[in-house]
Amino acid sequence: MKSLLISLILSISGPAVPVATSGGYEQLPGFPELLGRQIETQLTSARLPRSTGYPVEPGVYVTLTPDKMYMMDREVLALKEGRLQDRRVARACTSPCSFAFYAAFSDLWFRLKQSAKRSRYDHPTRILWAVDQDLPASTWIDSLYSALETWPRATPPSMYLLANAGPGGVRARHFEVMPPQSTFSAQLQSALELRVRVSGQERYQLSARASDFPYTGSVQGRKALQAKLRLVKQRYPGKEVIVVEAQKGATVQDLAWVMGDSLQLFPHVIVDSGVSPLQAARPGDAKNALAAQPDKMGKGLASPGLVYSN
C-alpha cells in the first residue's frame, strides 16, 4: 500500500511552485492551461472583452456571464441578463453592494482561509476577473465592491481584468477600485485625478481635479480619446493614475477599451462606479441625495458614490 502511494507521489508531476519568470511575471506550470479550459467552459474566450494587457499570473478567478457567476470551478449565483435578481443590499457593505455578491465572496474567502490551514498557497493575493464583454459595468463593479469589502486581509488583493488580445491570447490588465462614499482628505490637494467617464457607444467625458487642466470635455471615439490621453501625459508626465468611471449604459467592454488604451500612459487604472445599480434602485434615499449634489470642484457632476469634501 505504501509503495503504491509512493509511486503515485512520484507519478504526479513534481512540485509546481510558482516562480517568477525573467519578465518578472509569476508563472505556475499548468495554470494557464487550467484557466484556459475553465474560461472556455464557463464563458468562452471569444466573450472576454477585447483589449490588451500583460501575461496572466496565477490567482483566484471569478467568472461573470450574463446568467451565472462562477468562483473558480464552482457556480455560485444565477444572474438574469447580466443582473442579479436578488436586490437585497448588504448592510455591512459601505459601498453599497448586493447581499448575494457579499455572501458569495464572504463564503469564498472563508473557505480559502480554512484550506490555507493546510497549504499556504490558499492565501490568495490575486483575483482574475473573466467577465462577459456585454455585462453591464455596474454589475461587475458591484461584485468588485463585494470582493473588497469582504476581503479578510489587511493588504488588498491585486485585481486583473482578463482580456482577449486576439493572437496574443488571454491577457490581464491590472486595476484597482475606487472606494465609494469616501472623502478625500486635504492631503490630496495636488492630485490630478484624471477621470474618464465612460458612457458606452465610445462616448467619453474627460475631466480632472487640477484647476489648470485644459482637456475637460466630451470625447467621441476611441481614437480621439487616445490622442487626448497622450496630450495629458505630455503635460503631466509624473502622473500615472487614471480613474475610469462607468456611467449608465456602459458595458465591461467599454471600460476594457479605456483600460487597454491607457496601458502604457497611465499604468494605474482605478475603476469607479458612476451609477450604482443599488442606488439607482432606491430613489430618494440619503445616498442618492448625495449623488445629486454638484461637484464642489466645479468639474461637472460628482460621482454618485463619492463625496468630495475639501
Add this chain to the structure above:
Amino acid sequence: MTPAEGSIWSRSTYRCAPQKIRRVFHAFFGLGFGLGLTLALSACQKAPQQGSTAVADGEAYARRVASSFARCVEQSGATCVGNSPQMRAFDAVALMQWMHEASPVALLAALPAQVRAQQDFEGVQSRFARFAQQARVDMRGAGCTGAQTQPFPKVTALLARSLRARMQQLGLYDAQISELITELDRQAKEGLKGGYAVQVECSQAPELQFMAAVASSQGRLQVLGMTVGSIDAMMGRSPKTGVADRPPREPTVLAQGVPDRVHPWISASMEAY
C-alpha cells in the same frame, strides 16, 4: 469492540470467548464434569450492560466523545492529541477534503507535497497537535459541542465521488489522480471502520465549524483527527455559510492615516495620483 460495531456477544448479559468455549467442550468429555464446569464459568464473564440500545446510541456516544474532546482542546490544546496509528486514515479524509476545497493554484502547487506529508505519521500527528493548539484560541468560550453525525463510509464515499467530479471539472482528472482518490478512500474506510464524522458546532461562534473523526482505536472510542469544515460540504451538499448581515461601517476617509497611499484599496502613491 465498540458499541457501534455491535455483536451477538454484546447483546447477552454474559460474554463468552469462542476459543474458551471450544476448550470447555473438550474438557467436559476429556477431563470430567467438575473441571469442565470450572472452565465454563471462567470462559463466560459478566459483560457490561450494552445491548441493542448501545448499538443504536453509537452516534450519540460519538457526539459525546467529540464534545468531550472539544472541551479538552479548549482547555489544554495540543495535549489532547493522542498517538493512534489510525490518525493517518483520518489524514486521508482531511487530504481529500482539502483537494475538494482548495483553489486550483494550491492544487497545482502543493498536491504532491500534501500527498507526501500524509505518508508521514509523525508529521500527521504534529499537524493535528498544531491544529489543536490553534483551535484552542478559537474554541475558548465558544461553546463547541458535537452535533450532526454521519457514519464514515458514507462520508468518504460521497466525498470521493464529489472530489472526482471536481477534478474532472478542473481538467485535472487522470489515471494518477483517480488512483490517488481510490487509495485515500480505501485508507480512510479501513482505518475509520465503524467510526463517525461528527460536526462540532460552536453556539457562541456560529462561523466556526469543525469536523471530528471519532472511531475505535486501542480499544476505545477516541477522536483521531479534527479539521475545519462542514460535513455537508464534504458530502457535496450546500453548507451553512454563516454570513451575517451586519450593520454598516462608517464611510472611509481617503488618505487618512495612510502616509503615502491614497487609500488601502489603492496602491498608487499620492504623487502618481
